Amino acid sequence: MEQTRVRLERDGDIAVIVIDNPPINAGSAAVREGLMAAIATVDSDDSLQAAVLIGAGTTFIAGSDLREFGQPLAEPQLPAVIKAIEDCGKPVVAALHGAALGGGFELALGCDARVAAPGTVVGLPEVTLGIIPGAGGTQRLPRIVGIPRAIAMICSGERVGSAAALAAGLIDAEVRGELRTAAVTHARHLAGRKNRLRDHAVPAADARTIADASAAALKAGRRRPQVQAAIDAIVATATVDIEDGLADERAVFQRLRLGREAYALRHQFFAERDSARHPSLDAARPRDIRRIAVIGAGTMGSGIAIAALDAGYEVLLLEQEAAALERGASRIHEHYDGRVNSGKVQAAVAAACEARLSTSLDWPRIAEAELVIEAVFEEMGAKQQVFQRIDALARPGAVLASNTSYLDLDAIAAATSRPQDVIGLHFFSPAHVMKLMEVVRGKASSADALATGLAIGRRLKKLPVLTGNAFGFVGNRLYAAYRRQCEFMIEEGAAPQQVDAALEAFGFAMGPFAVADLSGLDIAWRMRKAQAESHKSERDPAARYVQIADRLCEAGRLGRKTGAGYYRYPEGASRPQVDPAVAELIAKARSDKGITPRELGSEEIQRRVMLTLVNEAALLLAEGVAERATDVDVVLVNGYGFPRWEGGPVFWARERGAEALRADLDEWALLSGPGFVRGDVRHLLEVKA
Numbered sequence: 001m002e003q004t005r006v007r008l009e010r011d012g013d014i015a016v017i018v019i020d021n022p023p024i025n026a027g028s029a030a031v032r033e034g035l036m037a038a039i040a041t042v043d044s045d046d047s048l049q050a051a052v053l054i055g056a057g058t059t060f061i062a063g064s065d066l067r068e069f070g071q072p073l074a075e076p077q078l079p080a081v082i083k084a085i086e087d088c089g090k091p092v093v094a095a096l097h098g099a100a101l102g103g104g105f106e107l108a109l110g111c112d113a114r115v116a117a118p119g120t121v122v123g124l125p126e127v128t129l130g131i132i133p134g135a136g137g138t139q140r141l142p143r144i145v146g147i148p149r150a151i152a153m154i155c156s157g158e159r160v161g162s163a164a165a166l167a168a169g170l171i172d173a174e175v176r177g178e179l180r181t182a183a184v185t186h187a188r189h190l191a192g193r194k195n196r197l198r199d200h201a202v203p204a205a206d207a208r209t210i211a212d213a214s215a216a217a218l219k220a221g222r223r224r225p226q227v228q229a230a231i232d233a234i235v236a237t238a239t240v241d242i243e244d245g246l247a248d249e250r251a252v253f254q255r256l257r258l259g260r261e262a263y264a265l266r267h268q269f270f271a272e273r274d275s276a277r278h279p280s281l282d283a284a285r286p287r288d289i290r291r292i293a294v295i296g297a298g299t300m301g302s303g304i305a306i307a308a309l310d311a312g313y314e315v316l317l318l319e320q321e322a323a324a325l326e327r328g329a330s331r332i333h334e335h336y337d338g339r340v341n342s343g344k345v346q347a348a349v350a351a352a353c354e355a356r357l358s359t360s361l362d363w364p365r366i367a368e369a370e371l372v373i374e375a376v377f378e379e380m381g382a383k384q385q386v387f388q389r390i391d392a393l394a395r396p397g398a399v400l401a402s403n404t405s406y407l408d409l410d411a412i413a414a415a416t417s418r419p420q421d422v423i424g425l426h427f428f429s430p431a432h433v434m435k436l437m438e439v440v441r442g443k444a445s446s447a448d449a450l451a452t453g454l455a456i457g458r459r460l461k462k463l464p465v466l467t468g469n470a471f472g473f474v475g476n477r478l479y480a481a482y483r484r485q486c487e488f489m490i491e492e493g494a495a496p497q498q499v500d501a502a503l504e505a506f507g508f509a510m511g512p513f514a515v516a517d518l519s520g521l522d523i524a525w526r527m528r529k530a531q532a533e534s535h536k537s538e539r540d541p542a543a544r545y546v547q548i549a550d551r552l553c554e555a556g557r558l559g560r561k562t563g564a565g566y567y568r569y570p571e572g573a574s575r576p577q578v579d580p581a582v583a584e585l586i587a588k589a590r591s592d593k594g595i596t597p598r599e600l601g602s603e604e605i606q607r608r609v610m611l612t613l614v615n616e617a618a619l620l621l622a623e624g625v626a627e628r629a630t631d632v633d634v635v636l637v638n639g640y641g642f643p644r645w646e647g648g649p650v651f652w653a654r655e656r657g658a659e660a661l662r663a664d665l666d667e668w669a670l671l672s673g674p675g676f677v678r679g680d681v682r683h684l685l686e687v688k689a
């Protein structure tokens with residue numbers, strides 16, 4: 001028998017139903033059962049006039065127990081609990097604090113009133129998990145905010161803070177004093193009166209506004225099926241009786257929750273939750289960071305500075321060059337200006353962020369910072385020089401981080417007298433937008449320096465993933481393998497635009513060749529040349545090497561910035577244009593190698609990409625560069641535009657199963673020829689705690 005998760009207390013004639021299911025009061029089967037029993041007591045006990053529903057600890061029901069969603073749901077299910085509240089002869093007041101999300105907010109919408117402590121967030125994020133609200137959210141929310149606003153809120157999974165929730169009528173009162181006492185008073189006032197949302201009419205809205213809201217939601221939601229399903233359910237409230245609406249909503253919810261997309265999104269949810277958990281660092285205490293010095297005010301340095309300012313840190317931006325510092329400072333200022341002008345940030349908040357920034361050419365000021373993040377040119381000599389200087393100036397115990405994308409962190413750390421304090425903090429561009437952050441473990445990095453990196457990542461609202469120190473860490477190493485595979489395919493017969501189209505159809509935000517043009521082909525070109533020159537990482541002469549990218553660069557086609565790369569970018573054109581000159585260049589590269597081009601279909605292109613990523617992920621795990629299989633999926637989805645609803649290569653691998661995967665890789669090894677290193681798929685399939 002599971003422990004009781006709900007208890008009924010009394011405050012005179014008011015029942016106080018306390019949900020106590022730590023840590024987040026998730027709405028599990030035991031909670032639902034407890035609620036049913038408590039509501040039955042309230043209904044039948046004549047000494048009780050009304051009830052308050054409240055969460056113990058730090059939150060109301062912050063969501064459902066997602067582990068239940070892949071299985072048959074245990075009775076009683078949430079709609080039955082809400083029905084019992086609606087059918088109860090006495091009013092029930094939901095007292096919210098912390099978060100009331102998903103099923104938690106649906107339960108609150110089933111009550112007769114909602115009061116909330118300041119700072120509470122409410123919302124229906126189901127769509128982000130591949131489903132729609134299944135306990136009346138799509139039917140009751142429009143009865144408060146109207147159809148267009150309900151579409152915007154449900155389809156984006158928006159979390160609404162208590163002040164905005166009060167303004168929109170999502171809660172009836174924001175209470176400053178003690179929540180429980182205020183809710184009991186509210187319930188006492190209501191005694192004798194029910195106020196069920198199901199009895200409210202849906203506010204009228206004109207068809208144009210509804211169509212606009214739907215179109216905007218579909219576009220923002222990448223036209224995923226659950227977004228359309230949510231819109232349909234919400235729009236139906238205008239014409240369909242609530243009883244039928246609830247039944248239809250439930251049926252769609254049940255179908256979607258068992259669908260592949262919902263499984264994939266739950267997989268991502270758990271992968272993201274786990275990526276920040278590192279048992280090996282449990283004993284380590286993050287160091288106390290208040291001021292961050294960022295060295296280098298270029299693209300990355302200014303983005304990192306913005307992320308740190310947004311998170312409330314004091315930031316000192318340092319440069320070697322006055323003009324570069326000036327450019328960085330104006331980039332940051334323009335960013336905040338833009339946010340204020342577009343209404344995304346209040347002027348006072350932006351001003352407070354900017355006030356925490358100081359810019360300087362005076363390096364001894366590094367001593368003010370507890371964390372130093374270096375973001376200078378990607379060149380070992382430059383990085384080592386900068387770290388020597390940092391070492392001479394930084395205070396003892398400061399964490400010294402490099403934002404290098406590829407370089408050897410240990411060689412950077414060796415330039416200092418304190419390699420134990422050196423870690424990698426690899427941000428992605430734009431650094432104030434992208435969620436992913438790799439925290440790189442050097443051979444001497446101490447546990448508390450790494451724990452500080454992870455803690456900073458979370459504070460910056462990033463998804464920090466711990467990686468080993470190896471060329472390209474996890475993300476760029478996966479991406480390099482992916483890109484190499486796509487180059488193989490154009491050498492074999494596919495056109496770049498065909499590969500891009502197949503992968504965009506799969507769900508990548510952008511195809512690899514369009515991405516290459518956007519970021520510039522010269523960076524990878526320089527790196528390949530450096531690699532070829534460096535004795536240590538000399539290319540395996542037998543390994544397959546595609547020369548097309550080199551030849552494009554030699555022809556001055558460095559991507560968008562030169563008006564041409566894999567595509568042409570004539571002035572004024574909004575989209576990349578296919579270029580016959582590229583087709584010629586590719587045809588020549590093929591004939592130089594004696595390759596007869598053949599057709600490659602979208603399915604083959606997609607499958608080869610998945611197998612490449614799976615194989616590389618297995619290698620990264622075997623080498624200890626990736627610590628946890630699911631981290632690979634977190635990295636690709638949050639840093640490289642891999643479609644979240646496909647789960648990631650590890651999700652895909654687990655779905656295929658060991659046997660099929662091994663057969664795939666056998667075939668794959670034959671096709672890939674010399675230079676192919678096969679990974680052991682066992683590493684991907686092991687589910688680690």
Ligand code: NAD
Nearest residue numbers: 296297298299300319320324375376377378404405427429
């Ligand atoms: P950038 O050229 O835009 O900026 C580098 C800045 O560093 C310049 O303003 C330069 O004046 C300054 N600088 C150079 N040497 C310096 C020194 N000795 N002392 C102080 N300042 C110095 O480069 P970026 O794109 O911002 O890249 C910076 C780092 O971030 C690189 O290591 C790069 O690999 C990494 N990175 C870049 C991206 C990206 O997409 N741009 C993504 C992830 C990581």
